[in-house]
Amino acid sequence: MSVIRTPEQELARFRGRLAVAGAVALVCFGLLAARFFYLQVLRYDYYSTRAEDNRISLVPIVPNRGLIMDRNGTVLARNYSAYTLEITPSRVADLEATIEALSALVDIQPKDRKRLKKLMDESKSFESLPIRNRLSDEEVARFIAQRYRFPGVELKARLFRDYPMGSFGSHIIGYIGRINDRDLERIEENEDSANYRGTDHIGKAGLEKSYERELHGLTGFEEVEVDSGGRAVRALRRTPATPGNNLVLTIDLKLQEVVEKAFGNRRGALVAIEPGSGGVLALVSLPTFDPNLFVDGIAPQDWDELNTSPDHPMVNRALNGAYPPGSTFKPFMALAALMSGKRTAGQAISDPGFFDFGGHHFRDDKAGGHGTVDMYKSIVQSCDTYYYRLANDMGIDLIASTMGMFGFGSRTGIDIEGESSGVLPSPEWKKRRFKKPEQQKWFGGETISIGIGQGYNAYTMLQLAHATATVAAGGVMFKPHLVKYIESAKDGSRRMIEPQPIKTIPIKPEHLETIRRGMIGVNREGTGARAFAGAPYVSAGKTGTAQVYSLKGAKYSAKIAERLRDHALFIAFAPADKPTIALAVLVENGGFGAQSAAPIARQVLDYYLLGKLPAGVAPEDPGAEGSAEESTGD
């Protein structure tokens, strides 16, 4: 349609539209005027009263934070109620004098004053701020007797967080701490500010952080009429808070304890996963720390101690520590060889005890070699030469792509933060990793040591356990998770975290069977046989030793030498025919995997499959009393 109008018609229409616009504007302004009339004349009494007594103050009701429990109901994180003394700065005439007078009744440290000052800078003057937390009963009594002297100072019951198990499982649970500026920014970004009024703690690490939304709950509020001194006279309206949800974990705390005891004072990590679901049964990183230290702001001295320790207790080794897998890599290499058709199970090589490549002599552990080696023997005896040659035949690209399928070199997606992706070496990785062109080139010789889990290989124990669990589950990969279900604190209803199959790796059953047989052989007649002697169940395993430093004949002092010793590793799953547990364990500077890592795995399997407790672990559930008196204070 194209209507050609005369300029006069155009102008007339334009002026008509101007009139419409003017009319709409008048109507809209009329609407506004009507609204003003309504607010300022008809509702004047109501609003002037509201303005008059803006003395009605709105008090947020902080929800109880959800509890964290292990799969058997042992409480790992709970709340308890304690008194805290709070000041509303705008209601206090002379703040300094008031605090001075208060300090005669309750113990007020310089650090308490510092904290109040900091809080005042961050908040509005009519907010009530804590000057002292966790008052003793005597202090409470002394203050109540004298409270008439302190308008604007109030005694409040608050909930504090407590981790009854102390350092057990602290890398999983994490901790909460005071909300700082960074947390505030995040809260504002999520448009959550209203829900965090009155809340002064937030999850900082571990599950406390990653499940903050579940644990926190919904803040309620209460309209309170207050007298001139700022004290509540009566409540007008109350919307109760909805408590945070409880987390029930897949973790078995008892198992966790067995592991931590089995390590003794050695450093290391262990991850145990249920192959058919991805549920994490134990996730240990040692040494560990006491999360209770963080709840009210960690003291500088404790913080320094944790941070400067050469043992790095704050590092979650299971998630964040990437180590070369050593020979635990071999079953996966063997599987990759079968899958790609580069080897058959029966194909044998003759091992002279070394493999030559490009003028370099790659030696086997056993001088003189293992003789004729097929795939079974290569796993059972951990024959290096077999895998040197295999790696060379497969080539780095095929190795990288097949190992990538098992999850090596990528984050597993577990439900806590801080996971490292490790290093799955490939020519592309090298190009990204190094800046200088001469360092970016991939050399054929580098492929050889990849085959035995050394070289650039570096994976987390979580990845290794994850890959082992995937093989144990016949190639079905589940997303590892620590939370079994989320329990509503309101009505007790449960939201299960369903096992999430990520993918199914296409592996022929006969190939899986070959690997399974090889790994059973390890524990029956191979490198794991000593540790598993007499076990009433059939288990599959593989030892590993990861080089920390190439000694090259130099000598070190005893102290340094301990830190330069090889890491010991072990992977296992059991029962071999229908696995219910798969694990990976690493003992830092533990030497041979067979010596120090395999016995830990044995204790874990003995406990998990037979309920057998190693010496030194108390048989009764240490959390039983804790769960009985969990706090529900308000």
Added chain:
Amino acid sequence: MTNSRFDPRRWVAYILAPLDGPLMLIVLGILGFATVVMVSASPERLGTLGLNVAVAFVVMWVAASLPPQRMMSIALPLYILGVLLLVGVALFGDVSKGARRWLNIGVARIQPSELLKIAMPLMLAWYFQCREGMLRVRDFFVAAGLLLVPVGLIAKQPDLGTAVLVAAAGFYVLFFAGLAWRLILPFAVIGVVAIVTIVAMGDTICQPGVEWPGMREYQKHRVCTLLDPTSDPLGKGFHIIQSTIAIGSGGILGKGWGSGTQTHLDFLPERHTDFIFAVLTEEFGLVGALFLVLMYILLIFRGLFIAAGAPTLFSRLLAGALTLIFFTYAFVNMGMVSGILPVVGVPLPFVSYGGTALVTLCLGVGMLMSIQRHRRRVGT
């Protein structure tokens, strides 16, 4: 000719020549009132306010001195620049409070969406001028395209308030250019029906867990808070509750200058910027509010009068659109402060404190003045 002696009378005449008397008086009237309110709300900002006004007046004078033909020649480059800057924001912009709105150009951070508030009507008016006499329905689609590109970019930042304002500015040009009623009315009807539905069913659809198609959670939240501010008295509802209390408690004559309790006891949020209208009504009451509304009505009718007398299509469309932008600002701001529109960041024209907005508004007034001054000459 050779008389170069300084003559104050000629100087004043030179300065006053481009300015339109009635518009100037209205703007000065509003600004005067605003200053009085500002002395009460936030006296420490008076110095900067003076500086802002000075800069804005210079901009207004320069715009008033430019003939509309010159404005036409910059329409396209200004629009292109604006869109490029918006693309720049999308690619390299600084993120602040979850939105990507600012572009750091080394010397300063600029907010290109502000530029579009003027560039948009300018561009569309120019386009319709080019197509004058051979206008087809197709041209409205082209214009809608020109409108939607920057609006989409701004909405993606996300800055819904500015996106709506820029979209409105463009729509006004289309409206005055003769967009068929049968294209406008269905949307108007749908809008009215939607608003009535939301208001009527507010209780049901504001339940947590109910998702609104095409809207984010926070946008739903804003609408729901408007319907029932008490549902969220600690968060978003706080602003609306406190500003309605301020307005309502002002009564007919107000509590008097400097005696607004809501204002001075810290209950009013953003009292010198978006919520300054609440200060004004608390202290000057219904009388003050109606006075301000009257000033805006005068401003708008003067603008519409100028549009009616404008000689070219370009200047008609531009004048009409600019005038309705003033109306939109004023209506949306007063509507949100008094609790009948959702809270979007729209300043009250010539009253809210804020340099960029004042300069933009005065630029618009200057353009209106220029159109009025050049009404007898026939362009193009």
